[in-house]
Amino acid sequence: MSLKLYNTRTRSVEAFAPLDPPRVRIYVCGLTPSAQAHLGHARSFLFFDLLRRYLIHLGFAVTYVQNVTDIDDRSIEAAIATGTDWRAIVQSYYVSFKTSMKRLGVREPDREPFATQFVPQICATIARLIEGGYAYVARDGVYYDVRRFDGYGRLSNRKLDELEAGARVEVGEFKRDPLDFALWKFAKPGEPSWPSPWGDGRPGWHIECSSMSHEILDPEGRGFDIHGGGADLIFPHHENEIAQSEPLMAHPPMANVWVHGGLLLFDSRKMSKSLGNFEPLADLLDRYDPQAVRLLFLQTGYSKVMNFTEESAAAANTALRRLQASWRKMHAAAGGPPLAIGKPPAPAALLERVERALDDNMNTSLALSELYAWPVDSAALGRDRAALQAALGEFSYALDLLGLTPDSSWLEEPRAELPADFFDRLRIALRAAQGDAAARVELDGADAEEAIARVIAARMQARATKNWAESDRLRDALARCGVVLEDSKEGTTWTIAV
RNA sequence: GGCGACGUAGCCAAGUGGUAAGGCAGAGCUCUGCAAAAGCUCCAUUCGGCAGUUCGAAUCUGCCCGUCGCCUCCA
The missing domain is CATH 3.40.50.620 (HUPs)
Structure with a gap:
């Protein structure tokens, strides 16, 4: 080859x-x-x-x-x-x-x-x-x-x-x-x-x-x-x-x-x-994640005429988020290691596939499809930490090869900016929620993150007493302010809706 | 007019003779109090059209239709 x-x-x-x-x-x-x-x-x-x-x-x-x-x-x-x-x-x-x-x-x-x-x-x-x-x-x-x-x-x-x-x-x-x-x-x-x-x-x-x-x-x-x-x-x-x-x-x-x-x-x-x-x-990079822009270009053959649209950029942004989430999940399953990126030892299955694609006149579109498949394939490794770490190392290296370098931001849930009128919207939304607990959520003296944390805490109380109606009202109130909640075994996290 | 690229699912797109990758969107299922997220499954009998070559064509040939670029500063 x-x-x-x-x-x-x-x-x-x-x-x-x-x-x-x-x-x-x-x-x-x-x-x-x-x-x-x-x-x-x-x-x-x-x-x-x-x-x-x-x-x-x-x-x-x-x-x-x-x-x-x-x-x-x-x-x-x-x-x-x-x-x-x-x-x-x-x-x-x-x-x-x-x-x-x-x-x-x-x-x-x-x-x-x-x-x-x-x-x-x-x-x-x-x-x-x-x-x-x-x-x-x-x-x-x-x-x-x-x-x-x-x-x-x-x-x-x-x-x-x-x-x-x-x-x-x-x-x-x-x-x-x-x-x-x-x-x-x-x-x-x-x-x-x-x-x-x-x-x-x-x-x-x-x-x-x-x-x-x-x-x-x-x-x-x-x-x-x-x-x-x-x-x-x-x-x-x-x-x-x-x-x-x-x-x-x-x-x-x-x-x-x-x-x-x-x-x-x-x-x-x-x-x-x-x-x-x-x-x-410079302006466009304020609107789109630079790595999403890179991903967008990787999807199309380099020598082809390509049409940029807001839709294609948004799709690339979603695809990048998913790729990052897959990587993050692998990273968690493997228990690290940190972000060091090094050439994996042979035989390296993913790398071989990526090389085969790139060798063919830099077929980045094909190389990308190998990257998407890798976390799914690696899930079959179960709880074998050494194998997972090797798979993760290879994944990171291949991502970096394509310029989609995993960095510290990949370790965290993506967090967009809250709307400027977040507090006003939250107050109105909570008032509209009308529930007993909702009325008691005190927003004074809190910054945005603290305010969200207080609403989440109130919702946790409601959930603890199986007051699902109250719980859903609080979640909906946040949703109206662009904040999406995700419940998991580890607790409730939030992200900002795109 | 000369030169060239392209037309593949709702959108983006790989594939250049052996029976259609992948992403986004969408649908179902699992999980969940309900969601979300994630995972699994499904989603083009068909590749702009018509002829032809071939056992076999998205891939080769011819014609036609359509979109775009270069020929002038441009990545």
Whole structure:
């Protein structure tokens, strides 16, 4: 068994083999922080985080690089429009993005290069392209001469002439060919700029990825293992990266395997900065458990177009709660251990099944179904503590492998926020209950938890005397305030209704 | 117009030649004073439509219908 991945470059599923085992070098196109990150970003980076986790699990020495394109036209436009410094805009979107990634449990990249920190190297790459005849200096910048590169269009399966037909040239550009793209843009007055041999300016989009991946992952020009990004980057971004990189390489291709994540639709429409039809990721993560968002994405094949709806997110949230409850139950039955997550010893039945699924081009949907089945299977172990602990250890490890890492919050019943008008509602509900004991429940001086505890205590008294009507009235009163009671042998617990 | 993806139960979704995983929702049962939670059981004779290939098709081929994406900044 071994990992197979769909390679956009060859348009086929291939056995994954590192160029220089056990090293695996991955470059993923990161964020351009000129607007709020959205759920589509989350889907993409969540997937590459998963791929990285799995490669590490398989024993590879992974170097994961994810860039930040911290200079582009849009952040400059935004700066001019709002009268702020472009750096402040970039910084604020970047910080927000990093916070969201952290909440989603996406691990930090091994390297996170910023375009503006690599300007000298970018200029060196441009100089080499000019020397080789692949680029030329025009009035408003330095351009890549697309006609000079034979392989142009191969990744995206496009023919130059067909592209030409639909191409547009923007006013004020001085390209030789409509498909030529900027490597360096000369600065207009007031725009941020860096010095270059051709004139002060800034890097064009695309060149930073060619230059930085070369510097960090592949200084010898022999290629690295995996290049990733969203499917919308195939053309023109990745096509252009290849055009910029491969003519300068000793041994192309630039990347052995190109992996692209499917786009996310929001209410059946494409999310994009220009359409503006998206909710900022940071806001969305306030409404949904980040692990539920991860679970939602695990349910769909990574390369498929996926439609986000509130309904699907809510369903994923319920599924996560059940998974957590199953884990919690196993944890209790096994009598611990605490949350340490370690690779289970072979033979590991669950892990083998999960591996079989992930090996098949990261079939997370299938892997998830194995996870759901595991607690049920493990129930057959009865009271064999050692066996239960082993099963739990394996379960935790497999969950963590998929990024659904059990943490201390998994040990506790989930507890949502009480409604803001909880006390008012409780008073009204208790008054409506009318019973003798209900009238005696004293709420003064109690916080919400204490108030609930007092109602539960009153109900326990009622139950002790088999006053079921009173008991049910008190339970219903709490239910009207969004508090659901659960009786068990250990006593009565409460949760907040979703 | 060129390139591409997709259409599987009420909803989401896996499965790419051997007789339909899983999740959510729903139903029944067990447990419970009654509930809730949990566990068990059930829930597509069928995979957009029509032809064809085959012993056998959701899977392959052709045509048709429908949805979406890329070709312009995008994860």
